[in-house]
Amino acid sequence: xxxxxxxxxxxxxxxxxxxxPTRRALIEQLAGGPASVGDLAEPHxxxxxxxxxxxxxxxxxxxxxxxxxxxxxxxHLDAAPLSDAFGWLTRYRVLWEDRFDALADHLENEEQ
Amino acid sequence: xxxxxxxxxxxxxxxxxxxxPTRRALIEQLAGGPASVGDLAEPHxxxxxxxxxxxxxxxxxxxxxxxxxxxxxxxHLDAAPLSDAFGWLTRYRVLWEDRFDALADHLENEEQ
Numbered sequence: 001x002x003x004x005x006x007x008x009x010x011x012x013x014x015x016x017x018x019x020x021p022t023r024r025a026l027i028e029q030l031a032g033g034p035a036s037v038g039d040l041a042e043p044h045x046x047x048x049x050x051x052x053x054x055x056x057x058x059x060x061x062x063x064x065x066x067x068x069x070x071x072x073x074x075x076h077l078d079a080a081p082l083s084d085a086f087g088w089l090t091r092y093r094v095l096w097e098d099r100f101d102a103l104a105d106h107l108e109n110e111e112q
Numbered sequence: 113x114x115x116x117x118x119x120x121x122x123x124x125x126x127x128x129x130x131x132x133p134t135r136r137a138l139i140e141q142l143a144g145g146p147a148s149v150g151d152l153a154e155p156h157x158x159x160x161x162x163x164x165x166x167x168x169x170x171x172x173x174x175x176x177x178x179x180x181x182x183x184x185x186x187x188h189l190d191a192a193p194l195s196d197a198f199g200w201l202t203r204y205r206v207l208w209e210d211r212f213d214a215l216a217d218h219l220e221n222e223e224q
Contacts, residue, residue, distance in 0.1 A: 012131050019128035024200070031204055079207035086205065088136070089198045092143055095191035096198075 009084035010061065017061035018085065022046065023054045030064065030077035037066075037073045121196035122173065129173035130197065134158065135166045142176065142189035149178075149185045 017023055022044055029040055041051040055075060058064045062081045067074045129135055134156055141152055153163040167187060170176045174193045179186045 011136065012133065014131075015127045016131035018197075018200075019124050019126075019131055021124065024123065027204070031207060077207070079204060082201055082204050083208035085130075086198070086201045086208075088130075089194055089201065092139070092191060092194050093198065095143060095189065096195035 009081060011084065011088055013061040014063070014081040014085050017057050017063055017081075020054065020057075022051070023058055026051075026054060026058060027063065027077060027082075030075060034067075034074050034076045037075065040075060121193060123196065123200055125173040126175070126193040126197050129169050129175055129193075132166065132169075134163070135170055138163075138166060138170060139175065139189065139194075142187060146179075146186050146188045149187065152187060 018027075025044070026040055029035060029043070037048070037052060037055065040055070041048050044051055055064060055066070059066060062078055065076045065078055067076065130139075137156070138152055141147060141155070149160070149164060149167065152167070153160050156163055167176060167178070171178060174190060177188045177190055179188065
């Protein structure tokens, strides 16, 4: 059991939410602006119930908020958890940048 | 079923691998340099078998390579999948940067 501070991002839930192509596609759709569950489901070759389940996972990770507008459920993207995931990965950025630098040096030496 | 090109990163496996605190801690340990499975397991309050399972998940996502050195299994971090995850998140960077800009503007207006 990992103790988390109240304001700590839930990276397990965030990375877990990103670990499915349909959920990443839903984020891409919502990056264009809020959308109803029906509109979000349309391009996907899965049931409305399956899309709702994916939206639930995104909601649990804090990635979307659902607002009821009469009979329509409208989803909004909240980018803060994406920023948290990005922040975690940034700590290791030096590792792949070093790798690319080493590759660039290698190619430069080959040219000489 | 999502079709992937041979060189496409397996973002499902990569994000899935990052969705556990022990696996993120193992990445942090390996960022300091290669280590044996025994050394990696030491700070974790779980069995060697459980650590091996986590290392298997990291390996399946391409995040580590395991090299046999006699009886010792030595793990190396491969940062390329972290770079792939970072690349995917970068596409949405404008969303949280806009949010921070809006917050900064708001605070600036409050001060005036």
